[in-house]
Amino acid sequence: MSGCHSLAVVVLLFTGGVFLCVANVGDFAPCLQFFYKSWPPKGLSGTPICQRYQNQYRFATLYSRARRSPWFSGYLYTAPAGKRPSAEWKFEPQLAYPEADGNMIPFPPGPLDQNVVESQAVDLDYINSTYSRGHLNPSLHHHISEDRYATFTLTNVTPQKAGSNDGPWEALEQTVNKTLDAYCLGEAYVVTGVIPYQGDEHWLKNRVAVPEYMWSAYCCPRYNHSLPEELKHKFPSFAAIGRNDRNSTEEIVPVDQTAKKQFRGYDVRKMSLQTLEVYLKDRFNSVITVFNEQCSGSD
Template identity: 75%
Template sequence: MKMTGLCTNLVLVAFISASVADVGDFTPCLQFFYKSWPPKGLAGTPICQRYNNMYQFATLYSRPRRSAWFSAYLYSVPTGKRPKASWKYEPQLAYPSADGNMVPFLPGPVDMNIVESQAVSLDYINSTFSRGHLNPSLHHQTYQCRSATFTLTNVVPQKRWSNDGPWEVLELTVNKTMATYCLGEAYIVTGIMPYQKEEHWMKNRVAVPEYLWSAYCCPNYNQSIPDRLKDAFPTFAAIGRNDPNSTEEIVPIDKTAKKEYRGYDVKQMSLDSLEMYLKDRFNTVISVFNEQCG
């Protein structure tokens, strides 16, 4: 099996000016999108996520929500243990002329320009939410690439019972499916759906999503896949609940699930179905992959 897309093969930017703009334009990191084509239909601030002078993945960020709309990345088979969380921020959201590399939070007070421009660690401390990765550490091979996912511009407020329950099961399922059957590049986009009528906020600062969604595109895959996975290639998608009190119109509740995970269900579906739900929620056409990964 051949799986490309490792972080060590990504674009090195060490010889580019330290003040290169990694916020506001996806051009430097189009390699994370199928056919260099970012999802269409959502408005926000593009971030080419850079760590140790390497572009690691791409995020469409919402400044007013202090939260991401989606993160896009190339899957690679993970190795080793999960890195210890060292949370980082995006300096160019606060200072456009700053170095484009993500920066670890240091002990002590945080610069107020950073606090105003994005979520900070204090937002999540003593809240009822966990830091929910959109681009998960689990879906990457190298230590550097896995470490790069620990930036608050790549996470959203996610209930722990979703993050550690059905949503984690989905990430593990995608991991196993991609590692076993995808033969070339595997492109993944994971994003959120806001509440339909009014925003929900964490500490009156960070917008809370009602649902998370994810979709993958694997154009080159093993043709001898089992019948149960025939509909899982070249694309597949899912939507997960982040609120047990949401209606069941999008994702039904499994009444037989363990009590702590009940109401945080994940529904797997076709890319067509996902885009239908996104259109309904955002009231505009959302296209995740170029020609639906055709």
């Protein structure tokens, strides 16, 4: 049975103020196609999930059981079609039962199995809270409906303030969409993740860890070299960090005081892949490498 079909006991580590969980069974082997050169990001530990919907792998997630939240999701960008779907929220049965079917499934009506509740975030964690369900792999970055529906699993979301989710972060996702659609000639690989607080974790209902920042990076090794001057620094790779706490310091992401009130403090700072990795190293106390050879495009 592949690593995406079997998850076993996890060993919890505490490193530099960040809980990391390491699965002693489970890897990305069945879904390496979602990473540039079949090479998942290095430097973070967690439970790999090959996210499967309707018996097909749709994207990949590194999940933290301790935080009941993903560290990152990696996926292949495809130009979207149609409106944002209204999909059922789903969960990952294998996190509760190692021998469960490999497909994500919708939350059932009525009380939930306690093993599911203990193993991951559930709908009740977000209901009547001050946080929205923030997609790491957004539905708007996919063409076919099944890929879009598959993004609506709580193993792909993190507690995100509406000021970020509906404001600057959504604008970033739209910008990435337009840029890759217009100029990327081959496959475009995207990895989106979270950055925890420097000190004590912040929690949603004492169960789900809340990130201080979100980050995203793309890799497009084959692109149209007739780029506008203002886009030349955005290929083959580019990245960004967004604020998820309007009270955070401005060391990583400055605040635009002229922004609309509901979005002020949830700014996004665009940057090179190398700069992103410097910030990740500083926060995680570990060298984090997002793409093989910095998405150099070399074979």
